[in-house]
Amino acid sequence: MRKDLVDILACPVCKSPLELTIEEEAEEEVVRGKLTCNQCSEDYPIEDRIPNLLPPEMRTA
Amino acid sequence: MTTEREIKETVREHYAESARQVKAADSSCCGSDTAENVISSKLYTTDELQGLPQEAVVASLGCGNPVAMAELHEGEVVLDLGSGGGIDVLLSARRVGPTGKAYGLDMTDEMLELARENQRKAGVTNVEFLKGEMEEMPLPDGSVDVIISNCVVNLSPDKDKVLAEAHRVLKPGGRLAIADIVARGDVPEELRRSLEAWAGCVAGALEEGEYRAKLESAGFADVEIESLREYTASDADGAGLGDLLQKYGKKGAEQVGFASVIVRARRPGEGGHAFSSLNVVAGEAVSCSPGSCC
Numbered sequence: 001m002r003k004d005l006v007d008i009l010a011c012p013v014c015k016s017p018l019e020l021t022i023e024e025e026a027e028e029e030v031v032r033g034k035l036t037c038n039q040c041s042e043d044y045p046i047e048d049r050i051p052n053l054l055p056p057e058m059r060t061a
Numbered sequence: 062m063t064t065e066r067e068i069k070e071t072v073r074e075h076y077a078e079s080a081r082q083v084k085a086a087d088s089s090c091c092g093s094d095t096a097e098n099v100i101s102s103k104l105y106t107t108d109e110l111q112g113l114p115q116e117a118v119v120a121s122l123g124c125g126n127p128v129a130m131a132e133l134h135e136g137e138v139v140l141d142l143g144s145g146g147g148i149d150v151l152l153s154a155r156r157v158g159p160t161g162k163a164y165g166l167d168m169t170d171e172m173l174e175l176a177r178e179n180q181r182k183a184g185v186t187n188v189e190f191l192k193g194e195m196e197e198m199p200l201p202d203g204s205v206d207v208i209i210s211n212c213v214v215n216l217s218p219d220k221d222k223v224l225a226e227a228h229r230v231l232k233p234g235g236r237l238a239i240a241d242i243v244a245r246g247d248v249p250e251e252l253r254r255s256l257e258a259w260a261g262c263v264a265g266a267l268e269e270g271e272y273r274a275k276l277e278s279a280g281f282a283d284v285e286i287e288s289l290r291e292y293t294a295s296d297a298d299g300a301g302l303g304d305l306l307q308k309y310g311k312k313g314a315e316q317v318g319f320a321s322v323i324v325r326a327r328r329p330g331e332g333g334h335a336f337s338s339l340n341v342v343a344g345e346a347v348s349c350s351p352g353s354c355c
Contacts, residue, residue, distance in 0.1 A: 012197040053199035
């Protein structure tokens with residue numbers, strides 16, 4: 001995902017804004033990292049450039 | 062009793078398998094090839110498909126052309142629910158141009174991977190794919206101009222939630238344009254189950270009246286539902302449901318109780334663009350002739 005995507009994303013559960021932490025970046029994109037909801041104290045992982053915003057209980061298939 | 066979680070897992074596994082088949086260059090999906098073609102083939106014009114990766118076209122498992130029905134404008138923000146291989150997101154991105162954005166939401170890793178690959182091949186940059194659920198959209202209130210979806214809402218075990226979320230993330234005056242499968246009238250339970258499994262891969266199609274009522278109770282206005290194609294016994298026969306149809310005396314041109322429809326609605330409020338008349342748009346977007354389309 002592009003870094004500025006965080007501006008339009010929201011926590012799937014409480015819809016609060018998310019905070020971006022970048023662990024790996026390439027070609028202006030976040031390859032790995034996390035999006036944190038401070039309201040729910042929940043981390044949403046970014047893997048292979050795609051943010052995983054499934055609600056926590058749906059995350060493990 | 063099938064739980065919502067089980068339904069979602071079945072859907073996810075089904076579409077993961079479809080994505081794997083596209084990657085393995087095998088286009089067959091739910092049911093037989095023939096069955097899939099009746100529903101998903103010839104939905105897009107040659108012009109629209111020009112410049113799109115073949116994998117995006119092959120992975121297209123929709124039942125309509127929501128992008129054409131949405132009448133997108135330059136600069137708009139579009140969200141595709143259940144974006145799959147990404148065809149409708151890529152088409153949307155083209156229509157909204159560099160000042161607009163197209164987001165694809167999907168819960169299947171394999172489809173998201175395929176969509177990202179297709180995005181790279183198409184060289185489109187105003188696109189993002191998000192992993193998430195349409196029952197819990199990861200977007201703030203009033204952030205999207207247009208929501209599209211292609212034959213996905215029928216798969217949700219909680220359609221009220223999906224429509225409430227769609228209403229929430231749309232800006233006031235925002236538009237909803239979705240292609241979907243609806244059920245028609247009384248169909249014997251056994252036949253209904255097999256037909257649903259054929260058409261939507263998992264039971265769940267609403268009746269048109271129910272769809273309308275759910276949209277209205279979610280707060281949508283100007284609801285229009287137009288049939289794109291009524292499925293007949295010969296369509297279902299081609300999908301290997303011949304014996305079952307014979308048992309219930311359905312044959313040939315007789316309708317089997319399912320249709321592809323286009324559903325459009327607006328979130329009430331000032332702002333946004335209005336839809337043109339659906340008949341005009343549908344006529345231009347899909348040049349249907351009996352037996353040759355949708």
